[in-house]
Amino acid sequence: MKYNVVMFAYNEEKNITSSINSVFESVDESLNKFYLIANGCSDRTVEVANAARDALGFDKLCIEVIRLGDKCNAWNKYMHELADDVSTHFFVDADVNFSQNCFPKLHNKLVSTPERTVVIAGLPLTGRNLTFYRELVLERSCFFGNLYGVKNSFVQRIREANFRLPIGLNWIDSFLTKAVNTDLKFEKTNLPERTTWLEDVGYSFESLSVFKRDDINLYFNRIARYELGKLQESILDNTALSNWPASMHGINKEIWKDFANKSAHLSWFQRRLVRRRLIKLLSK
Incomplete structure (x- = not known):
C-alpha cells in the first residue's frame, strides 16, 4: 500500500525548494519514491532541487532530467516508463505547497473507494477563484495538475491502451479529466463516481501580483x-x-x-x- 509523488518542473528555480520541502513535510512512511521530472529547464531548477534534497536528506527524491520542455512528454514518460507497482500515483506541480499530511490522507481515501473510482482530486485551498474551482471538483468531477492521485489500476489501463498525451497539448487538465471520467472513451457523458476528494485536503499557492x-x-x-x-x-x-x-x-x-x-x-x-x-x- 505504497504511493509515489511525481512533480513536473519547468524553470522553477524560484519555487522548487519550497515545493520540495512541502512534499517532504506532507508524506509519511508509505511514500515509495518522489520523482522530480525536470523537463527542458534552462535555469537552475535541477541544481537548486539537488541542494534541497541534500539539505533534507530526502533519499526518496529521484531527479529525472528530460531535454524536451513539454509537460505532456514528461507525463507520458512517467506513465509508460517510470511508474512502478504502487497503489497510488500522485501528480503535482512545482509552484504549489500542500496541506499537512495530504498525501497519506488522500492515499488512504482513494484506496478505500470502489473499483470504479480511480482518481482523487486535491482541493484548492487558496486563490481569488477558490469557490469556482472547488465547484469544478465537487460538482463536475474535475481535477487539476496542481495535485491529484491516480489508482494503479488506471495507470495499467493507460499502459494497456497505449494512451499518450500529444506533445504540445496545451489544456492538459481538461483532457485528463475527460480521459478519467469516460474511461479513455472520450464520450460526452461521464461515468459515475470516477473521481473523489477529501474536504480541506489539497494545495495552496501565492496569488499572482499585478505589481510583479x-x-x-x-x-x-x-x-x-x-x-x-x-x-x-x-x-x-x-x-x-x-x-x-x-x-x-x-x-x-x-x-x-x-x-x-x-x-x-x-x-x-x-x-x-x-x-x-x-x-x-x-x-x-
Missing part, C-alpha cells in the same frame, strides 16, 4: 495556453482517439491557417496572445 513583471508575464502565458488549448480541444474532440497525433504541430498549423475564423470568439487581446504563442510553437 514575472507574474504578469505568467498570467498572459496562462491565457495563451488555455485559449489555444480550447482551440486544440475543438479539433481533438472530433478526432477518434486512435487517430490522435503524437504531436500537436499539425493541428497547430491547421488552427493557424484558419485563425481568423477559429479565434473569432476571442477578445482582440486573447487573439493577440494566442497568435503570438502559435507563431512561437510553429517556428520550432
